[in-house]
Ligand SMILES: Cc1ncc(COP(=O)(O)O)c(C=O)c1O
Protein backbone atom coordinates (compact mmCIF):
# COMPACT_ATOMS: atom_id res chain seq x y z
CA UNK A 560 0.00 0.00 0.00
CA UNK A 561 1.65 3.23 -1.05
CA UNK A 562 -0.65 5.91 0.28
CA UNK A 563 -1.61 6.90 3.78
CA UNK A 564 -5.15 5.65 3.26
CA UNK A 565 -5.15 3.79 6.59
CA UNK A 566 -4.95 6.94 8.69
CA UNK A 567 -6.60 7.47 11.19
CA UNK A 568 -6.46 3.68 11.74
CA UNK A 569 -3.00 2.84 13.08
CA UNK A 570 -1.35 0.07 15.06
CA UNK A 571 -0.11 0.58 18.62
CA UNK A 572 1.30 -2.32 20.61
CA UNK A 573 0.05 -4.84 18.05
CA UNK A 574 -3.53 -3.56 18.13
CA UNK A 575 -5.39 -1.50 15.55
CA UNK A 576 -6.53 1.81 17.01
CA UNK A 577 -8.53 4.76 15.81
CA UNK A 578 -7.28 7.91 17.42
CA UNK A 579 -6.55 6.72 20.99
CA UNK A 580 -9.07 3.90 21.13
CA UNK A 581 -8.38 0.21 20.41
CA UNK A 582 -10.91 -1.35 18.05
CA UNK A 583 -11.05 -4.37 20.35
CA UNK A 584 -12.53 -2.08 23.02
CA UNK A 585 -15.15 -0.80 20.58
CA UNK A 586 -16.14 -4.35 19.60
CA UNK A 587 -16.39 -5.32 23.28
CA UNK A 588 -18.65 -2.39 24.10
CA UNK A 589 -20.75 -2.03 20.94
CA UNK A 590 -20.56 -5.49 19.39
CA UNK A 591 -19.98 -6.15 15.68
CA UNK A 592 -20.61 -5.32 12.93
CA UNK A 593 -20.22 -1.65 13.70
CA UNK A 594 -19.24 1.47 11.77
CA UNK A 595 -16.46 3.44 13.45
CA UNK A 596 -15.64 7.05 12.49
CA UNK A 597 -12.90 9.41 13.57
CA UNK A 598 -14.04 12.93 14.39
CA UNK A 599 -10.55 14.34 13.85
CA UNK A 600 -10.28 12.75 10.42
CA UNK A 601 -13.61 14.20 9.26
CA UNK A 602 -12.66 17.63 10.57
CA UNK A 603 -9.25 17.46 8.96
CA UNK A 604 -10.68 16.65 5.52
CA UNK A 605 -13.29 19.37 5.88
CA UNK A 606 -10.57 21.86 6.72
CA UNK A 607 -8.51 20.71 3.74
CA UNK A 608 -11.30 21.94 1.44
CA UNK A 609 -12.17 24.99 3.49
CA UNK A 610 -8.61 26.25 3.79
CA UNK A 611 -7.95 25.61 0.10
CA UNK A 612 -10.81 28.02 -0.68
CA UNK A 613 -9.99 30.54 2.04
CA UNK A 614 -10.18 34.17 1.03
CA UNK A 615 -12.66 33.74 -1.81
CA UNK A 616 -16.46 33.62 -1.87
CA UNK A 617 -17.25 29.95 -1.36
CA UNK A 618 -19.78 27.43 -0.15
CA UNK A 619 -18.75 23.84 0.47
CA UNK A 620 -21.84 21.67 0.51
CA UNK A 621 -21.17 18.22 1.94
CA UNK A 622 -22.98 15.59 -0.17
CA UNK A 623 -25.30 14.10 2.44
CA UNK A 624 -25.74 10.86 0.52
CA UNK A 625 -22.16 9.90 1.40
CA UNK A 626 -22.89 9.79 5.12
CA UNK A 627 -26.18 11.05 6.49
CA UNK A 628 -25.72 10.28 10.18
CA UNK A 629 -27.01 13.22 12.24
CA UNK A 630 -23.87 13.43 14.37
CA UNK A 631 -21.71 13.61 11.23
CA UNK A 632 -23.95 16.29 9.71
CA UNK A 633 -23.97 18.20 13.00
CA UNK A 634 -20.18 18.08 13.20
CA UNK A 635 -19.94 19.54 9.71
CA UNK A 636 -22.67 22.13 10.36
CA UNK A 637 -20.69 23.33 13.37
CA UNK A 638 -17.69 23.82 11.07
CA UNK A 639 -19.82 26.01 8.81
CA UNK A 640 -20.56 23.44 6.11
CA UNK A 641 -23.33 23.69 3.59
CA UNK A 642 -25.09 20.57 2.35
CA UNK A 643 -25.98 19.02 -0.99
CA UNK A 644 -29.24 17.08 -0.64
CA UNK A 645 -31.18 14.85 -3.02
CA UNK A 646 -34.43 14.24 -1.12
CA UNK A 647 -36.70 15.73 1.50
CA UNK A 648 -35.42 13.01 3.84
CA UNK A 649 -31.92 14.42 3.51
CA UNK A 650 -33.31 17.94 3.92
CA UNK A 651 -34.97 17.03 7.22
CA UNK A 652 -31.79 15.32 8.41
CA UNK A 653 -29.75 18.45 7.73
CA UNK A 654 -32.29 20.65 9.52
CA UNK A 655 -32.45 18.24 12.47
CA UNK A 656 -28.64 18.33 12.62
CA UNK A 657 -28.62 22.13 12.85
CA UNK A 658 -27.73 22.87 9.22
CA UNK A 659 -28.51 26.32 7.86
CA UNK A 660 -31.15 26.21 5.06
CA UNK A 661 -29.37 29.08 3.33
CA UNK A 662 -26.43 26.72 2.86
CA UNK A 663 -28.38 23.90 1.23
CA UNK A 664 -28.45 23.03 -2.47
CA UNK A 665 -30.93 20.50 -3.80
CA UNK A 666 -29.74 18.13 -6.57
CA UNK A 667 -31.43 15.16 -8.22
CA UNK A 668 -33.21 14.24 -11.46
CA UNK A 669 -36.65 13.65 -9.93
CA UNK A 670 -37.85 15.95 -7.17
CA UNK A 671 -41.46 15.46 -6.05
CA UNK A 672 -43.81 18.40 -5.49
CA UNK A 673 -43.86 17.87 -1.71
CA UNK A 674 -40.04 17.96 -1.74
CA UNK A 675 -39.94 21.19 -3.73
CA UNK A 676 -42.56 22.75 -1.43
CA UNK A 677 -40.67 21.91 1.74
CA UNK A 678 -37.41 23.21 0.31
CA UNK A 679 -39.15 26.47 -0.72
CA UNK A 680 -40.77 26.74 2.70
CA UNK A 681 -37.47 26.52 4.60
CA UNK A 682 -35.71 28.74 2.06
CA UNK A 683 -32.82 26.73 0.67
CA UNK A 684 -29.96 28.40 -1.14
CA UNK A 685 -30.46 26.88 -4.59
CA UNK A 686 -32.31 24.25 -6.60
CA UNK A 687 -30.01 22.47 -9.03
CA UNK A 688 -32.48 21.89 -11.84
CA UNK A 689 -31.81 18.87 -14.06
CA UNK A 690 -34.36 19.16 -16.88
CA UNK A 691 -36.72 21.50 -18.73
CA UNK A 692 -39.65 19.63 -17.19
CA UNK A 693 -38.31 20.17 -13.67
CA UNK A 694 -37.81 23.87 -14.38
CA UNK A 695 -41.46 24.33 -15.29
CA UNK A 696 -42.59 22.13 -12.40
CA UNK A 697 -40.56 24.21 -9.96
CA UNK A 698 -41.90 27.47 -11.38
CA UNK A 699 -45.46 26.18 -10.99
CA UNK A 700 -44.89 24.97 -7.42
CA UNK A 701 -43.20 28.25 -6.48
CA UNK A 702 -46.17 30.18 -7.89
CA UNK A 703 -48.59 28.06 -5.82
CA UNK A 704 -46.46 28.66 -2.71
CA UNK A 705 -46.07 32.39 -3.39
CA UNK A 706 -42.28 32.03 -3.44
CA UNK A 707 -39.44 32.75 -5.81
CA UNK A 708 -37.18 29.75 -6.33
CA UNK A 709 -33.42 30.34 -6.64
CA UNK A 710 -32.07 28.11 -9.40
CA UNK A 711 -28.97 26.84 -11.14
CA UNK A 712 -29.15 24.56 -14.15
CA UNK A 713 -27.15 21.38 -13.79
CA UNK A 714 -25.46 21.01 -17.14
CA UNK A 715 -24.11 17.78 -18.55
CA UNK A 716 -20.85 18.60 -20.36
CA UNK A 717 -20.44 15.15 -22.00
CA UNK A 718 -17.07 14.45 -20.42
CA UNK A 719 -15.76 10.99 -19.59
CA UNK A 720 -14.85 11.04 -15.91
CA UNK A 721 -12.85 7.80 -16.22
CA UNK A 722 -14.60 6.19 -13.29
CA UNK A 723 -16.89 3.19 -12.75
CA UNK A 724 -19.83 3.48 -15.20
CA UNK A 725 -22.35 3.35 -12.34
CA UNK A 726 -20.91 6.52 -10.82
CA UNK A 727 -20.09 8.47 -14.00
CA UNK A 728 -22.70 11.20 -14.41
CA UNK A 729 -21.34 13.61 -17.01
CA UNK A 730 -21.65 11.64 -20.25
CA UNK A 731 -24.29 12.37 -22.90
CA UNK A 732 -26.01 9.02 -22.23
CA UNK A 733 -26.34 9.75 -18.51
CA UNK A 734 -29.72 10.61 -16.97
CA UNK A 735 -28.14 13.51 -15.09
CA UNK A 736 -28.21 17.17 -15.98
CA UNK A 737 -29.18 19.15 -19.06
CA UNK A 738 -27.30 18.68 -22.31
CA UNK A 739 -24.94 21.64 -22.33
CA UNK A 740 -25.91 22.60 -25.88
CA UNK A 741 -29.58 23.05 -24.86
CA UNK A 742 -28.84 24.79 -21.59
CA UNK A 743 -28.43 28.30 -23.01
CA UNK A 744 -31.95 28.33 -24.39
CA UNK A 745 -33.31 26.98 -21.12
CA UNK A 746 -31.52 29.76 -19.20
CA UNK A 747 -33.36 32.32 -21.33
CA UNK A 748 -36.62 30.54 -20.61
CA UNK A 749 -35.84 30.47 -16.88
CA UNK A 750 -34.84 34.14 -16.82
CA UNK A 751 -38.25 35.04 -18.22
CA UNK A 752 -40.18 33.19 -15.49
CA UNK A 753 -41.05 35.49 -12.57
CA UNK A 754 -41.22 32.61 -10.07
CA UNK A 755 -37.55 31.76 -10.64
CA UNK A 756 -34.40 33.63 -9.79
CA UNK A 757 -31.47 32.50 -11.91
CA UNK A 758 -28.39 32.46 -9.65
CA UNK A 759 -25.87 29.99 -10.90
CA UNK A 760 -24.75 27.01 -12.89
CA UNK A 761 -24.04 23.49 -11.66
CA UNK A 762 -22.09 20.52 -12.97
CA UNK A 763 -21.11 17.16 -11.44
CA UNK A 764 -19.44 14.64 -13.73
CA UNK A 765 -18.98 11.63 -11.49
CA UNK A 766 -17.51 10.20 -8.35
CA UNK A 767 -14.15 8.73 -7.31
CA UNK A 768 -12.21 10.73 -9.90
CA UNK A 769 -8.49 10.14 -9.81
CA UNK A 770 -7.34 12.72 -12.30
CA UNK A 771 -7.81 16.47 -12.78
CA UNK A 772 -8.13 16.21 -16.58
CA UNK A 773 -11.88 15.47 -16.79
CA UNK A 774 -12.62 18.16 -14.19
CA UNK A 775 -10.71 20.70 -16.29
CA UNK A 776 -12.40 19.57 -19.50
CA UNK A 777 -15.82 19.94 -17.88
CA UNK A 778 -15.03 23.31 -16.34
CA UNK A 779 -13.78 24.62 -19.68
CA UNK A 780 -17.09 23.75 -21.30
CA UNK A 781 -19.11 25.17 -18.43
CA UNK A 782 -17.19 28.46 -18.52
CA UNK A 783 -17.80 28.87 -22.25
CA UNK A 784 -21.50 28.72 -21.47
CA UNK A 785 -21.12 31.13 -18.54
CA UNK A 786 -19.47 33.62 -20.90
CA UNK A 787 -22.14 33.25 -23.57
CA UNK A 788 -24.83 33.79 -20.96
CA UNK A 789 -23.07 36.83 -19.60
CA UNK A 790 -22.81 38.32 -23.09
CA UNK A 791 -26.54 37.73 -23.47
CA UNK A 792 -27.29 39.58 -20.23
CA UNK A 793 -27.63 36.60 -17.87
CA UNK A 794 -24.96 37.18 -15.24
CA UNK A 795 -24.53 34.17 -12.98
CA UNK A 796 -23.38 34.68 -9.39
CA UNK A 797 -22.15 31.21 -8.53
CA UNK A 798 -20.64 28.15 -10.09
CA UNK A 799 -21.35 24.86 -8.31
CA UNK A 800 -18.84 22.29 -9.55
CA UNK A 801 -20.30 19.30 -7.71
CA UNK A 802 -18.30 16.65 -5.91
CA UNK A 803 -16.32 13.75 -7.26
CA UNK A 804 -12.79 14.08 -5.92
CA UNK A 805 -11.58 10.52 -5.33
CA UNK A 806 -9.85 8.96 -2.34
CA UNK A 807 -7.17 6.34 -1.87
CA UNK A 808 -8.75 3.01 -0.91
CA UNK A 809 -5.63 0.92 -1.49
CA UNK A 810 -3.00 2.23 -3.89
CA UNK A 811 -4.72 5.07 -5.77
CA UNK A 812 -3.21 8.56 -5.92
CA UNK A 813 -5.99 11.12 -6.14
CA UNK A 814 -5.19 14.83 -6.19
CA UNK A 815 -5.40 16.45 -2.75
CA UNK A 816 -8.24 18.91 -2.10
CA UNK A 817 -5.66 21.71 -2.32
CA UNK A 818 -4.42 20.54 -5.74
CA UNK A 819 -7.96 20.10 -6.97
CA UNK A 820 -9.09 23.52 -5.79
CA UNK A 821 -5.96 25.21 -7.17
CA UNK A 822 -6.68 23.73 -10.61
CA UNK A 823 -10.25 25.05 -10.52
CA UNK A 824 -9.15 28.45 -9.25
CA UNK A 825 -6.62 28.75 -12.05
CA UNK A 826 -9.35 28.29 -14.63
CA UNK A 827 -11.70 30.62 -12.79
CA UNK A 828 -9.19 33.43 -12.43
CA UNK A 829 -10.45 36.88 -13.23
CA UNK A 830 -14.09 35.91 -12.85
CA UNK A 831 -16.51 37.14 -10.25
CA UNK A 832 -18.12 33.83 -9.38
CA UNK A 833 -18.73 32.30 -5.97
CA UNK A 834 -17.34 28.76 -6.11
CA UNK A 835 -19.49 26.04 -4.61
CA UNK A 836 -18.40 22.42 -4.24
CA UNK A 837 -20.30 19.30 -3.19
CA UNK A 838 -17.68 16.85 -1.91
CA UNK A 839 -18.93 13.72 -0.19
CA UNK A 840 -16.50 10.84 -0.37
CA UNK A 841 -13.36 12.98 -0.03
CA UNK A 842 -14.54 14.29 3.34
CA UNK A 843 -15.66 11.10 5.05
CA UNK A 844 -14.50 7.93 3.25
CA UNK A 845 -11.18 7.35 4.95
CA UNK A 846 -12.48 8.59 8.31
CA UNK A 847 -14.54 5.42 8.74
CA UNK A 848 -14.15 1.66 8.97
CA UNK A 849 -16.59 -1.20 9.22
CA UNK A 850 -15.58 -3.40 12.14
CA UNK A 851 -16.54 -7.04 11.72
CA UNK A 852 -15.80 -10.37 13.37
CA UNK A 853 -14.80 -13.63 11.70
CA UNK A 854 -17.59 -16.10 12.43
CA UNK A 855 -15.85 -19.12 10.95
CA UNK A 856 -13.25 -20.23 8.45
CA UNK A 857 -14.28 -22.53 5.65
CA UNK A 858 -12.32 -24.21 2.88
CA UNK A 859 -13.60 -25.73 -0.34
CA UNK A 860 -11.39 -27.33 -2.98
CA UNK A 861 -9.25 -24.43 -4.16
CA UNK A 862 -10.83 -21.74 -1.97
CA UNK A 863 -10.54 -20.42 1.55
CA UNK A 864 -13.35 -18.32 2.95
CA UNK A 865 -13.48 -16.19 6.06
CA UNK A 866 -17.19 -15.83 6.84
CA UNK A 867 -17.65 -12.59 8.77
CA UNK A 868 -20.66 -11.08 10.52
CA UNK A 869 -20.87 -8.07 8.15
CA UNK A 870 -22.32 -8.51 4.69
CA UNK A 871 -23.28 -6.76 1.47
CA UNK A 872 -26.35 -5.29 3.15
CA UNK A 873 -24.01 -3.46 5.54
CA UNK A 874 -21.40 -2.44 2.94
CA UNK A 875 -22.62 -2.68 -0.64
CA UNK A 876 -19.67 -1.16 -2.52
CA UNK A 877 -17.69 -4.38 -3.15
CA UNK A 878 -20.78 -6.20 -4.46
CA UNK A 879 -22.15 -3.29 -6.49
CA UNK A 880 -19.01 -1.84 -8.03
CA UNK A 881 -16.42 -4.54 -7.36
CA UNK A 882 -14.91 -1.84 -5.18
CA UNK A 883 -11.69 -2.84 -3.44
CA UNK A 884 -11.29 -1.55 0.12
CA UNK A 885 -8.38 -2.43 2.32
CA UNK A 886 -9.07 -4.88 5.16
CA UNK A 887 -6.84 -4.96 8.23
CA UNK A 888 -6.68 -7.48 11.07
CA UNK A 889 -7.38 -5.72 14.37
CA UNK A 890 -4.90 -7.94 16.23
CA UNK A 891 -2.49 -9.34 13.62
CA UNK A 892 -1.21 -12.90 14.20
CA UNK A 893 2.13 -14.27 13.17
CA UNK A 894 2.29 -17.32 10.92
CA UNK A 895 1.93 -18.30 7.30
CA UNK A 896 -0.74 -16.16 5.58
CA UNK A 897 -3.52 -17.81 3.57
CA UNK A 898 -5.45 -16.10 0.77
CA UNK A 899 -9.06 -15.70 1.86
CA UNK A 900 -12.24 -14.39 0.32
CA UNK A 901 -13.91 -12.32 3.03
CA UNK A 902 -17.62 -13.06 2.69
CA UNK A 903 -20.80 -12.33 4.60
CA UNK A 904 -23.74 -14.55 5.56
CA UNK A 905 -26.13 -13.14 2.93
CA UNK A 906 -27.57 -15.59 0.40
CA UNK A 907 -25.94 -14.11 -2.69
CA UNK A 908 -22.70 -15.15 -4.36
CA UNK A 909 -22.03 -11.42 -4.81
CA UNK A 910 -21.89 -11.08 -1.04
CA UNK A 911 -18.20 -10.49 -0.58
CA UNK A 912 -16.30 -7.71 1.17
CA UNK A 913 -12.87 -8.56 -0.18
CA UNK A 914 -11.30 -11.21 -2.37
CA UNK A 915 -7.89 -12.87 -2.28
CA UNK A 916 -6.72 -11.20 0.92
CA UNK A 917 -3.74 -12.77 2.68
CA UNK A 918 -4.28 -13.21 6.42
CA UNK A 919 -3.40 -15.39 9.37
CA UNK A 920 -6.86 -15.79 10.84
CA UNK A 921 -8.85 -17.67 13.46
CA UNK A 922 -12.57 -17.68 14.11
CA UNK A 923 -13.41 -14.82 16.45
CA UNK A 924 -10.79 -12.44 15.02
CA UNK A 925 -11.77 -8.87 14.28
CA UNK A 926 -11.25 -7.23 10.89
CA UNK A 927 -11.55 -3.56 9.94
CA UNK A 928 -12.72 -2.71 6.43
CA UNK A 929 -11.18 0.67 5.77
CA UNK A 930 -12.54 3.45 3.58
CA UNK A 931 -16.09 2.81 4.77
CA UNK A 932 -16.98 6.30 6.01
CA UNK A 933 -18.59 7.24 2.67
CA UNK A 934 -21.37 5.27 0.96
CA UNK A 935 -21.11 2.66 3.70
CA UNK A 936 -23.90 2.91 6.24
CA UNK A 937 -25.82 5.28 3.96
CA UNK A 938 -26.20 2.53 1.34
CA UNK A 939 -26.99 -0.22 3.84
CA UNK A 940 -30.25 -2.15 3.87
CA UNK A 941 -32.16 -4.78 5.80
CA UNK A 942 -31.73 -7.45 3.11
CA UNK A 943 -32.00 -10.97 4.53
CA UNK A 944 -33.78 -9.33 7.51
CA UNK A 945 -30.52 -8.20 8.97
CA UNK A 946 -30.83 -5.31 11.43
CA UNK A 947 -28.78 -2.29 10.43
CA UNK A 948 -25.64 -1.97 12.51
CA UNK A 949 -24.50 0.60 15.08
CA UNK A 950 -22.35 3.63 14.28
CA UNK A 951 -19.86 5.13 16.72
CA UNK A 952 -17.71 8.26 16.58
CA UNK A 953 -14.29 8.28 18.22
CA UNK A 954 -13.08 11.61 19.55
CA UNK A 955 -9.63 11.34 21.13
CA UNK A 956 -10.00 8.72 23.85
CA UNK A 957 -13.81 8.92 23.88
CA UNK A 958 -16.25 6.75 21.94
CA UNK A 959 -19.77 8.06 21.30
CA UNK A 960 -22.62 5.91 20.08
CA UNK A 961 -24.19 7.89 17.22
CA UNK A 962 -26.67 5.28 15.98
CA UNK A 963 -28.01 2.33 17.87
CA UNK A 964 -28.02 -1.10 16.29
CA UNK A 965 -31.54 -1.87 15.06
CA UNK A 966 -33.42 -4.49 16.99
CA UNK A 967 -35.17 -7.48 15.45
CA UNK A 968 -38.50 -5.81 16.32
CA UNK A 969 -37.42 -2.72 14.34
CA UNK A 970 -37.22 -4.92 11.25
CA UNK A 971 -40.96 -5.39 10.89
CA UNK A 972 -42.23 -2.47 12.96
CA UNK A 973 -43.81 -0.84 9.90
CA UNK A 974 -45.48 -3.90 8.44
CA UNK A 975 -49.18 -4.68 8.63
CA UNK A 976 -51.03 -7.96 8.47
CA UNK A 977 -54.02 -8.28 6.16
CA UNK A 978 -57.38 -7.89 7.93
C1 LIG B 1 -24.90 15.91 -7.61
C2 LIG B 1 -23.85 15.27 -6.77
N1 LIG B 1 -23.12 16.04 -5.97
C3 LIG B 1 -22.17 15.52 -5.17
C4 LIG B 1 -21.91 14.16 -5.16
C5 LIG B 1 -20.84 13.66 -4.25
O1 LIG B 1 -19.87 13.02 -4.93
P1 LIG B 1 -18.54 12.53 -4.20
O2 LIG B 1 -18.94 11.72 -3.03
O3 LIG B 1 -17.86 11.75 -5.24
O4 LIG B 1 -17.78 13.75 -3.80
C6 LIG B 1 -22.64 13.32 -6.00
C7 LIG B 1 -22.34 11.88 -6.08
O5 LIG B 1 -21.66 11.47 -7.02
C8 LIG B 1 -23.65 13.88 -6.82
O6 LIG B 1 -24.39 13.11 -7.61
Ligand SMILES: N[C@@H](CCCC[NH3+])C(=O)O
Nearest residue numbers: 624726766767876933934
Ligand atom coordinates in the same frame (compact mmCIF):
# COMPACT_ATOMS: atom_id res chain seq x y z
N1 LIG C 1 -22.28 5.10 -4.13
C1 LIG C 1 -21.10 5.39 -4.91
C2 LIG C 1 -20.94 6.84 -5.14
C3 LIG C 1 -22.19 7.42 -5.65
C4 LIG C 1 -22.11 8.80 -5.98
C5 LIG C 1 -23.46 9.37 -6.06
N2 LIG C 1 -23.70 10.23 -7.17
C6 LIG C 1 -19.91 4.74 -4.27
O1 LIG C 1 -20.03 4.13 -3.26
O2 LIG C 1 -18.82 4.78 -4.76
